[in-house]
Amino acid sequence: MELHGENDFKIKSYQSAVNSLERFNQSLAVLDINELQEIEGVGKSLAQSIYQINEQGSFELFDDLSAKTPDGILEMMQLSGFGPKKIKLIWEKLNIDNLEDLLTACKENKIAALKGFGDKTQVKLQEAVEFKLSWRGYIHFREAEKLAEKLILDLKSIDGVNEVSITSDVRRKMEVIKPVEILVAAENKAKIIQYVAKNDAFDLDKKNSGPLSLKFTFKPLKAEVNIIFTSKDQFINELFKTTAHPNHLNAELEKGKSFNNLLKEGNFKSEAEIYEAAGFPYIEPELREGLWDLNWAKENAIPKLIEMDDLKGILHNHSTYSDGKNSLEEMARYCKDLGYEYLGISDHSKTASYANGLQEFRIKKQHEEIDALNEKLAPFKIFKGIESDILNDGSLDYSNEVMESFDFVVSSIHSPLNMDEKTATNRLLNAIANPFTTILGHPTGRLLLQRKGYPINHKAVIDACAEYGVIIEINAHPWRLDLDWRYVRYALDKGVLISINPDAHETNGYHDMYYGVCVGRKAGLTAHETFNSKSLEEISRYFNDRKKSALSKL
């Protein structure tokens, strides 16, 4: 609507309806038109549209606008830092409707000449386009794993398929994936080719497919898929080869010996057998990066990796007090029903006004509600937390008196995000040194495949966390996975505790912790090093001690 010059206020009403619907926690499908109209921001027209979507899968306005919007423009709209107004202008004035032409226009200095643009904007735009192009075809791990699991299920049901497995980056649980790779041992490849060719969701890449592999695109996600064919006998060898990062596969284990060489000696029956033949303990797939894995293996000191069952509670969550979808009670009950011992609620602080951040008087109200719920739900416990904005100078968002009222504080940067490394690092260092900071939230602010995140001196930030006893979160949202697992390893070596936090904005968000566990495992994270694998008793004590020490430092 913004691209096609629709009335600004009409656009606003759609936006406010979307805002309201995103927080609406019942199914829209069971509501009639009158009931739909009772939702805030939904009037007669939108109620009818929603009803139509439910009946027919779409509605006129959307179909019309989609038809006159090139795919490339939609891609351009995702450029970080550029919104509909600027994209519309580029489209109209320069007739550019795809990223490639846009990049050329930047290089030819055509963007800076446009009204409302300038040199800096052009540089920023070029960077954004290059970032976008460099990740084209990649998808997030969550989508990749789901797609892979569906493919595995389908392939297993095909006659003559003997063995199937997820392999390569998905098996190593990398945070972003291209392509999704599946290893198959089948007697009849024709049937698999038929399965791909017949499926409307797939676009077979005949040119790049051959006897060894079948390449296609999964259209709804624009995801690249590669089915690798092998024989039943060679399945384990191929699985090993395709799973491991080349640095793991080709590393010199001893003079002239590597896993790759070992595989040439014969067909193995299991991966454990391969490691045994190399004189190594078994190495989990997600560790096979050729980074720290082989040294651990050589010293027979592979850590016991964290598992979902090790997690005893869930910290860093939002409720309807700020921008969450579910009430405090719903968040608490669902957490309890999942078998956890405690929940940490950390709604947005007051500076985050866009997210309905908590003013002081609302904090008080929330704390009263938490006290009441804690009586009702005991021994389950809700901890009083806050996700405090880290302000520009690195200070936190409330007075010391208010900060004292929390059991724990997640300190995070939300805006502004375009800082240079020195500014961002200093901002974080100040927040880390604040005695009220318990956990450092999403340290870089990145959104995988979408936003780079502000640059920070990782080592300086982690060293400071070690010095001040600040826990670092692995924000488990599949778009964040921040702190990056490569630096989680550094943090662990410095003795910093890691908390796997879902940043849940609704009850279902809790399940994202799985993605945090996945990347934690890549870093060799153990239960012992994971803050929220502490029991209720242990974590209560930790929060108490931490607060005492904070108060003594004031």
Added chain:
DNA sequence: GCCGTTTTCGGCCCGACTGTTTTCAGTCG
């Protein structure tokens, strides 16, 4: 297109930042 009256029209969430302007528009969280 929605909402709430000053009740069928008039106004529409916020605050900060950046880069472009030369007083403000666009973007973001």
